[in-house]
Amino acid sequence: MVAATYQLKRADFIFKNDNDWKKILDKSLKKPSQELINELMSSELKGRGGAGFPTGLKWKLTAEYRSDKKYVICNADEGEPGTFKDREILSEVPYKVLTAMAVCAHVVGSQEGFIYLRGEYKFLAPELTKVIGEFEHYCKEAGLNFSVKIFLGSGAYICGEETALFESMEGKRGEPRNKPPYPTSFGYLGKATVVNNVETLAHAFTIFKYGAKKFYDLGVQYSRGSKLFSVSGDTPKPGIYELELGMSLQDFVAEFGDGDTKAVQVGGASGFLVPRKRFEKTTIGYRGKLTGISLPTGGSMMLFNSSRSMYNVLDNYLDFFREESCGQCTPCRVGCQQLHSGIKAVKRGEKPAQYLNKLLKLTETMQLTAKCGLGQSVANSFSSIVENFREEMIY
Amino acid sequence: MSSQINVTINGFQLEIEKGKTILDAANKAGIIIPTLCYHKDLCIAGNCRVCVVEVAGQKRLAAACATPCEEEMEIHSNSLKVRNSRKHIIELLLSEHNSDCTKCYKNGNCELQELASEYKIMTQDFLRLAPLKNYTIDQFSPSIVKDDSKCIRCQRCVRTCAEMQGVNALTVAYKGDEMKIATFFEKAMNDVICTNCGQCVNHCPTGALVEHNYIEEVWDAISDPQKHVVVQTAPAIRVGLGEELGLEVGERVTGKMVSALKRLGFNSVLDTDFTADLTIIEEGTELLNRLRKVLAEKDDQVKLPLATSCSPGWIKYVEHMYPEFLEHLSTCKSPQQMFGALVKTYYAKANKIDPDKIVSVSIMPCTAKKFEANRPEMHDSGFRDVDYVLTTRELAIMIKQAGINFAKLPDAKYDRLMGESTGAGAIFGATGGVMEAALRTAYELVTGREVPFKNLNIIPVRGMEGVKEAGIKIDHPLKEWSFLDGIELKCAVAHGLVNAKKVMDAVKNGTSDYHFIEIMACPGGCLGGGGQPIPTSPEIRQKRTEAIYAEDKNMPLRKSHENPEVLKIYQDYLGEPLGAKSHLLLHTKYTPRDRF
Ligand SMILES: Cc1cc2nc3c(=O)[nH]c(=O)nc-3n(C[C@H](O)[C@H](O)[C@H](O)COP(=O)(O)O)c2cc1C
Ligand code: SF4
Ligand code: SF4
Ligand code: SF4
Ligand code: SF4
Ligand code: FES
Numbered sequence: 001m002v003a004a005t006y007q008l009k010r011a012d013f014i015f016k017n018d019n020d021w022k023k024i025l026d027k028s029l030k031k032p033s034q035e036l037i038n039e040l041m042s043s044e045l046k047g048r049g050g051a052g053f054p055t056g057l058k059w060k061l062t063a064e065y066r067s068d069k070k071y072v073i074c075n076a077d078e079g080e081p082g083t084f085k086d087r088e089i090l091s092e093v094p095y096k097v098l099t100a101m102a103v104c105a106h107v108v109g110s111q112e113g114f115i116y117l118r119g120e121y122k123f124l125a126p127e128l129t130k131v132i133g134e135f136e137h138y139c140k141e142a143g144l145n146f147s148v149k150i151f152l153g154s155g156a157y158i159c160g161e162e163t164a165l166f167e168s169m170e171g172k173r174g175e176p177r178n179k180p181p182y183p184t185s186f187g188y189l190g191k192a193t194v195v196n197n198v199e200t201l202a203h204a205f206t207i208f209k210y211g212a213k214k215f216y217d218l219g220v221q222y223s224r225g226s227k228l229f230s231v232s233g234d235t236p237k238p239g240i241y242e243l244e245l246g247m248s249l250q251d252f253v254a255e256f257g258d259g260d261t262k263a264v265q266v267g268g269a270s271g272f273l274v275p276r277k278r279f280e281k282t283t284i285g286y287r288g289k290l291t292g293i294s295l296p297t298g299g300s301m302m303l304f305n306s307s308r309s310m311y312n313v314l315d316n317y318l319d320f321f322r323e324e325s326c327g328q329c330t331p332c333r334v335g336c337q338q339l340h341s342g343i344k345a346v347k348r349g350e351k352p353a354q355y356l357n358k359l360l361k362l363t364e365t366m367q368l369t370a371k372c373g374l375g376q377s378v379a380n381s382f383s384s385i386v387e388n389f390r391e392e393m394i395y
Numbered sequence: 396m397s398s399q400i401n402v403t404i405n406g407f408q409l410e411i412e413k414g415k416t417i418l419d420a421a422n423k424a425g426i427i428i429p430t431l432c433y434h435k436d437l438c439i440a441g442n443c444r445v446c447v448v449e450v451a452g453q454k455r456l457a458a459a460c461a462t463p464c465e466e467e468m469e470i471h472s473n474s475l476k477v478r479n480s481r482k483h484i485i486e487l488l489l490s491e492h493n494s495d496c497t498k499c500y501k502n503g504n505c506e507l508q509e510l511a512s513e514y515k516i517m518t519q520d521f522l523r524l525a526p527l528k529n530y531t532i533d534q535f536s537p538s539i540v541k542d543d544s545k546c547i548r549c550q551r552c553v554r555t556c557a558e559m560q561g562v563n564a565l566t567v568a569y570k571g572d573e574m575k576i577a578t579f580f581e582k583a584m585n586d587v588i589c590t591n592c593g594q595c596v597n598h599c600p601t602g603a604l605v606e607h608n609y610i611e612e613v614w615d616a617i618s619d620p621q622k623h624v625v626v627q628t629a630p631a632i633r634v635g636l637g638e639e640l641g642l643e644v645g646e647r648v649t650g651k652m653v654s655a656l657k658r659l660g661f662n663s664v665l666d667t668d669f670t671a672d673l674t675i676i677e678e679g680t681e682l683l684n685r686l687r688k689v690l691a692e693k694d695d696q697v698k699l700p701l702a703t704s705c706s707p708g709w710i711k712y713v714e715h716m717y718p719e720f721l722e723h724l725s726t727c728k729s730p731q732q733m734f735g736a737l738v739k740t741y742y743a744k745a746n747k748i749d750p751d752k753i754v755s756v757s758i759m760p761c762t763a764k765k766f767e768a769n770r771p772e773m774h775d776s777g778f779r780d781v782d783y784v785l786t787t788r789e790l791a792i793m794i795k796q797a798g799i800n801f802a803k804l805p806d807a808k809y810d811r812l813m814g815e816s817t818g819a820g821a822i823f824g825a826t827g828g829v830m831e832a833a834l835r836t837a838y839e840l841v842t843g844r845e846v847p848f849k850n851l852n853i854i855p856v857r858g859m860e861g862v863k864e865a866g867i868k869i870d871h872p873l874k875e876w877s878f879l880d881g882i883e884l885k886c887a888v889a890h891g892l893v894n895a896k897k898v899m900d901a902v903k904n905g906t907s908d909y910h911f912i913e914i915m916a917c918p919g920g921c922l923g924g925g926g927q928p929i930p931t932s933p934e935i936r937q938k939r940t941e942a943i944y945a946e947d948k949n950m951p952l953r954k955s956h957e958n959p960e961v962l963k964i965y966q967d968y969l970g971e972p973l974g975a976k977s978h979l980l981l982h983t984k985y986t987p988r989d990r991f
Contacts, residue, residue, distance in 0.1 A: 327574025
């Protein structure tokens with residue numbers, strides 16, 4: 001059997017339809033703040049929305065910060081092309097997310113929560129509003145003063161960035177802020193705020209239900225637990241899968257590839273392209289000693305077979321960034337234009353092949369100096385594609 | 396105190412107050428870090444990224460303007476990483492920019508150009524993006540020209556218009572490569588709520604926002620032997636022009652300025668301070684009339700508080716934002732427009748010159764005055780009352796073009812008829828000045844005594860506080876004014892339109908009981924006007940303010956009603972304040988406008 005080398009372990013926590021959220025909420029609300037924080041910390045849950053910040057630490061910092069008002073925000077902006085895991089969570093198991101938000105409110109001392117819902121997900125709002133109504137009612141019974149409102153996003157990708165999200169909620173243009181100060185002390189309306197991705201909150205529910213150990217036992221060092229992956233591209237079975245972290249890309253491709261996979265883009269447009277020769281050495285998880293690669297965004301895994309032009313792939317990504325950059329900072333706004341127009345110029349022979357080196361240097365500057373994660377991470381896909389598929393860029 | 400922390404910058408150790416930025420620390424250490432989006436008047440944006448520095452232990456570079464210092468921080472502002480990044484960023488800006496410096500109005504006074512020159516950006520390796528963009532130039536406004544091809548998107552203008560003026564005529568539109576600075580629906584500046592105050596021009600680091608200049612038109616007029624070209628100079632020019640021509644900030648150059656204007660070839664060099672004094676007589680009378688109607692005659696049709704009307708940026712702001720309060724505005728024209736109307740009537744008659752041959756030019760610290768001169772109602776002389784308005788900066792350009800060595804000029808005196816002024820007229824250039832001048836005259840008129848302030852200096856209305864309030868009690872007035880006995884005249888002074896909004900909202904909500912309010916659209920008053928030298932900052936405006944009050948102090952006459960030429964014009968020509976002739980020439984009406 002192939003099972004001997006088969007390392008892909010599916011997990012089934014997130015979408016398991018347990019109907020015991022009231023019990024979990026009651027149980028958690030009885031625990032002191034510190035105990036819940038410790039539980040999260042020892043689970044080593046990291047944010048599933050992008051930056052991979054330890055969730056327990058985020059709650060702890062917000063809990064410790066003195067502020068007359070605090071907010072809990074669920075980031076459901078899900079703008080990464082090809083990902084829709086947050087949408088699925090919110091339509092399948094919304095009460096898990098709400099429960100985790102309420103526990104967070106209890107931990108940090110907040111009375112108000114928001115779900116920042118991507119504009120395109122407006123259709124979820126009516127059902128979600130109903131669930132929230134029921135949920136708030138129960139919170140009251142359980143002695144927790146906590147309300148949740150839905151805030152509909154404007155459709156710009158950048159509004160998923162937490163500080164741009166605050167600006168947008170405050171009725172301003174969605175532009176990322178300078179950090180520091182961080183949201184844990186200066187967030188929505190200038191108050192201490194926890195922003196968590198939808199999936200992060202769903203995992204937190206798992207932890208509060210089963211305990212930290214059950215979560216921690218999944219995955220590998222630095223990358224604990226399971227994660228939802230949106231599998232797309234040249235694959236016979238596209239879809240959303242909950243998998244344990246720490247698998248090798250080799251195994252992933254064995255499961256999801258079409259037999260002709262030449263590269264996988266891990267983490268969407270702001271992630272990295274891994275070529276076939278590095279499948280074996282690449283582990284899927286957060287950046288750490290064990291892993292060859294980080295998992296920068298929402299868990300998008302896009303497979304490419306040998307019929308695909310990597311030039312076109314990069315062209316698409318850069319087109320996306322050029323348009324979705326908020327445009328405020330120089331390295332990102334102008335850098336994206338230069339990269340995009342630059343590879344075209346090389347392809348057309350208007351610039352020599354060495355011009356790619358100048359562009360690679362430019363991505364370093366973008367990584368070093370851009371104001372937010374968007375501009376900083378353009379270098380990821382650019383350099384991994386150009387370095388591994390240089391010929392395809394030129395000829 | 397314990398709120399001091401230690402940092403090192405380029406190996407240099409220093410103590411700095413907690414909460415200060417890396418840029419502050421560098422300034423303190425005497426190390427220059429280049430900036431573009433940063434401006435002392437504005438909140439921090441941190442978007443241009445030219446100020447990035449390396450902080451030991453951090454993977455990414457930090458924007459010096461936006462990053463607070465932390466204990467034991469080790470900062471490097473000149474490492475290889477920093478230099479390379481900075482150079483890249485400047486190159487990127489230039490690649491998106493129409494870098495045609497030789498054809499640019501800001502050539503020689505441009506922060507982007509300065510940086511490019513400092514970093515010796517000699518090559519253009521990156522693709523030129525500028526030609527791909529559909530850049531447009533908006534020059535429909537008589538005040539401001541907006542050239543998007545010169546814009547580096549630092550948003551200083553946007554922050555200026557929002558934070559200092561509360562107008563929000565300029566905002567950021569679109570995202571990504573299409574992100575730009577735009578007006579409402581990208582209409583022309585002339586067709587939106589813009590007040591023409593020019594503060595955005597004063598805060599723009601490049602040639603993207605500049606004044607609509609009329610230098611060539613004025614040269615043409617001067618060179619035309621058929622024309623008699625008269626020039627008037629606003630109070631604030633004499634404390635700004637020197638600065639623009641390389642002298643110290645706040646140096647008073649009244650005499651040199653008059654010399655220079657004569658050498659440029661103007662036929663007559665006159666003083667707007669004269670009509671500032673005249674404004675005091677007209678507006679003071681208007682105030683006292685309104686007080687009489689409201690307090691003595693209980694006429695509820697008459698509006699109080701009375702608001703000053705010498706700042707055309709403020710006027711346009713009210714027309715847009717508080718159209719229901721137009722009746723509160725004094726009907727007095729601004730001193731510039733009073734002057735214009737008199738030049739082509741009173742002056743023409745007295746000097747026996749055909750008014751058709753007169754070209755009336757004014758030198759103003761202000762871009763809004765260009766719009767004002769262009770208003771259709773400003774033709775009461777039968778001609779266009781003011782033909783061309785030049786800013787301090789445009790005058791400086793003409794002086795340089797004429798090859799005049801300004802620093803070496805001897806002092807000269809203003810010509811007569813409409814060249815005489817008082818200290819009261821001079822302080823029109825500073826916030827609180829109109830109020831102070833008006834009180835000096837009105838109080839004396841009502842009581843027969845001088846205002847009860849030492850050396851006539853009404854300190855409570857001076858200074859840089861956004862909104863200032865003062866009360867002046869009237870005791871034992873002359874019989875004619877007995878209804879004012881025991882009344883405290885309540886005054887408010889605001890500068891910068893965000894502050895104007897505060898006062899107006901208080902008036903609107905009925906939470907104030909002011910009788911008289913002075914409002915200037917620009918920070919510090921006209922001395923901080925949109926046509927004054929660039930750069931500007933609170934310190935620079937403070938120095939110009941001191942110069943204005945020094946000018947007042949040194950004048951032999953310091954009350955408008957003592958100006959002999961003012962007395963003469965009433966005797967010879969106008970008759971009495973608010974008389975028929977005054978009404979025709981010195982007063983105006985206002986137009987309600989939309990709120991966008
Ligand atoms: C350009 C950009 C877009 C982002 N979009 C999202 C998003 O759609 N959803 C999300 O949860 N986080 C997004 N993030 C990450 C958030 O800034 C933030 O780190 C996250 O919501 C924190 O939650 P977590 O700790 O649970 O991951 C984005 C970040 C960047 C830089
Ligand atoms: S990096 Fe890009 S998206 Fe982020 S602030 Fe700068 S321009 Fe905006
Ligand atoms: S704005 Fe500055 S850099 Fe640009 S063309 Fe004008 S002078 Fe040159
Ligand atoms: S117009 Fe001037 S101030 Fe405004 S963003 Fe452009 S360069 Fe900056
Ligand atoms: S001139 Fe004044 S009102 Fe008009 S856009 Fe500039 S700052 Fe705003
Ligand atoms: S000056 Fe600091 S980012 Fe522009």
